[in-house]
Amino acid sequence: MKSISYLFTVFFTLNLFASTEVISLNDVASKVKESNFTVLENAQRVYQAKETITFSKRNLLPRLNFWNILKLPFDWASGIDIVQDVAPFLVPNNWFRVSQNKLFYLAQKEQYRALWANEVMTSKLLFLNALRDIDFYNALKVQKGRVQELVDIVETRSVMGDVPPQVVKFLKIRQLEIEEDLRSMDALIFEEKKAISMLMGIEQEKNIEFLPVALPEVEDLSQISFDTFIFRALDNAPEINQYNYIKSSLRYIRKEAYFTFLGSSTTARSSAGGVFNSIPLQDGLGFGMSSTLRIAASEGKILDINIKATKEVIKKNLYNLVYSFNSFIENIDNQNKRLQLADDNYNIIKTQLVLGVSVDPLEMLTSIENLFDASISLVNYKYEVVNTMEKLKRSIFNGDYTKKEGKLDDILKGVN
Amino acid sequence: MNKLLVLSLLMFSVVSCKYGTTYGNLKGLSHLKSEVENVSNQDLTTENQKVIRTYFSNIKNLVYEFKNNSRMQSYTHKRFFKYFKGEFCDKGVLGIDAYNEIMNKCTVSGFYICSDEVKFYKEMLSEIKTLFTKLEISKIIESESCKQKLLNLEVINE
Numbered sequence: 001m002k003s004i005s006y007l008f009t010v011f012f013t014l015n016l017f018a019s020t021e022v023i024s025l026n027d028v029a030s031k032v033k034e035s036n037f038t039v040l041e042n043a044q045r046v047y048q049a050k051e052t053i054t055f056s057k058r059n060l061l062p063r064l065n066f067w068n069i070l071k072l073p074f075d076w077a078s079g080i081d082i083v084q085d086v087a088p089f090l091v092p093n094n095w096f097r098v099s100q101n102k103l104f105y106l107a108q109k110e111q112y113r114a115l116w117a118n119e120v121m122t123s124k125l126l127f128l129n130a131l132r133d134i135d136f137y138n139a140l141k142v143q144k145g146r147v148q149e150l151v152d153i154v155e156t157r158s159v160m161g162d163v164p165p166q167v168v169k170f171l172k173i174r175q176l177e178i179e180e181d182l183r184s185m186d187a188l189i190f191e192e193k194k195a196i197s198m199l200m201g202i203e204q205e206k207n208i209e210f211l212p213v214a215l216p217e218v219e220d221l222s223q224i225s226f227d228t229f230i231f232r233a234l235d236n237a238p239e240i241n242q243y244n245y246i247k248s249s250l251r252y253i254r255k256e257a258y259f260t261f262l263g264s265s266t267t268a269r270s271s272a273g274g275v276f277n278s279i280p281l282q283d284g285l286g287f288g289m290s291s292t293l294r295i296a297a298s299e300g301k302i303l304d305i306n307i308k309a310t311k312e313v314i315k316k317n318l319y320n321l322v323y324s325f326n327s328f329i330e331n332i333d334n335q336n337k338r339l340q341l342a343d344d345n346y347n348i349i350k351t352q353l354v355l356g357v358s359v360d361p362l363e364m365l366t367s368i369e370n371l372f373d374a375s376i377s378l379v380n381y382k383y384e385v386v387n388t389m390e391k392l393k394r395s396i397f398n399g400d401y402t403k404k405e406g407k408l409d410d411i412l413k414g415v416n
Numbered sequence: 417m418n419k420l421l422v423l424s425l426l427m428f429s430v431v432s433c434k435y436g437t438t439y440g441n442l443k444g445l446s447h448l449k450s451e452v453e454n455v456s457n458q459d460l461t462t463e464n465q466k467v468i469r470t471y472f473s474n475i476k477n478l479v480y481e482f483k484n485n486s487r488m489q490s491y492t493h494k495r496f497f498k499y500f501k502g503e504f505c506d507k508g509v510l511g512i513d514a515y516n517e518i519m520n521k522c523t524v525s526g527f528y529i530c531s532d533e534v535k536f537y538k539e540m541l542s543e544i545k546t547l548f549t550k551l552e553i554s555k556i557i558e559s560e561s562c563k564q565k566l567l568n569l570e571v572i573n574e
Contacts, residue, residue, distance in 0.1 A: 236532065
């Protein structure tokens with residue numbers, strides 16, 4: 001009977017471990033890349049965009065349309081209609097659609113790259129936030145212990161009449177507040193774990209645990225400059241590349257307008273649909289062509305405005321990142337000193353209390369809280385530095401965010 | 417019927433014009449390469465980054481065009497021995513010394529700050545090599561300096 005219960009315990013323990021996944025910061029990036037739902041969906045869109053190129057190429061080859069052939073004996077003039085079926089390659093607009101779809105595919109790839117990087121960054125930042133909250137939770141537990149210690153001392157002194165009873169009550173209220181903080185912190189960490197599971201494509205039934213990260217020695221880091229990073233941030237931005245590809249495809253709309261007298265293309269523009277569909281194209285040469293060209297030019301201007309706006313957003317974000325990173329480095333001594341002073345203060349008062357010196361319990365509580373605030377602030381500071389570095393890496397596509405631009409990716413497929 | 421003929425001719429001329437641009441870019445590489453060599457021993461300012469990016473992006477665009485256009489490939493193969501000049505390699509391909517000099521400046525405080533095209537230069541050249549026949553490759557490396565350059569860039573082996 002004993003061995004059966006032993007076996008049952010082993011089985012139960014193994015089962016518990018099997019449903020818990022331990023995750024490191026590196027796992028977050030790789031898991032998001034392969035199982036994030038939004039990333040997976042967008043990868044399918046890229047695949048569709050690529051297939052659309054093949055479709056538009058094949059649409060240049062002859063095809064069989066039974067009804068058009070049937071029409072021919074009754075209406076010889078309709079023979080011209082079957083040019084689209086028998087020789088669609090003679091319709092220039094079909095060729096333009098192939099070229100357009102190639103550019104839309106590259107634009108779609110850039111959109112995917114931006115989304116992919118954002119999802120990786122969101123997940124990594126959430127992971128870091130959760131780790132920070134776990135550290136806060138542990139610090140809060142230490143704080144609880146310290147307050148408990150104080151309550152015990154004050155209760156003894158209250159019995160002897162050294163401390164008025166309302167002080168004991170006040171401290172106990174504070175103790176209960178800490179209990180409540182611990183509870184809400186625990187709930188927050190639970191929520192964060194579930195959110196990370198979602199972003200990483202892990203089933204919600206599974207428990208996840210986090211491996212801590214090594215926090216940087218901020219004192220050893222050196223200041224960075226905006227000028228160093230801005231080139232790469234703009235050069236590699238998928239948001240800008242995407243607009244550039246779409247803008248390049250605009251020239252084919254103008255060509256389409258010129259060649260509509262040779263027939264319109266039946267191939268859709270991009271798999272996502274809707275790109276430039278608002279530009280009216282006449283079926284045949286007419287007086288509307290000049291309007292089409294002007295609308296196309298206006299679309300070009302809209303894209304230019306979007307490119308400029310995106311560049312400014314990137315610059316604004318980079319300025320802020322560099323500024324906060326440098327300010328963290330400048331102020332780290334301040335944070336270290338604050339913790340040191342708070343720790344000294346706490347130890348002095350604690351020693352006095354041990355030696356039987358009459359210390360105001362509320363002064364003791366203040367010193368405990370100062371120490372807690374200073375230690376939390378330093379931990380928070382270090383996580384903020386990690387977060388800023390993470391955002392910096394995202395803005396210049398370094399580290400886990402390394403993903404080649406569309407054309408380069410196509411060229412080097414299978415190389416790395 | 418005549419219309420069809422005119423249309424086909426129109427289509428072919430459009431196609432040749434397109435190749436004309438690509439081949440024009442190929443010729444333009446020598447000028448861009450000397451600009452890159454000039455800035456390779458200077459500080460990596462934004463302006464210099466742009467000069468470097470232009471050269472390497474042109475290489476990327478050429479490789480992309482060539483790799484994704486089978487007609488252009490067969491067009492090139494047909495005329496390769498007639499038009500290929502050995503000096504292109506010297507004039508258009510950036511050597512390992514200047515390349516290494518640039519790459520050394522591209523990493524600042526552990527961050528890579530240049531274009532990706534710079535990082536993958538050797539890989540791009542290796543990739544385009546696969547699109548040429550053995551005979552064409554041997555013609556390319558007939559020139560000793562070109563052979564040495566491609567060996568140093570690890571595009572070809574001994």
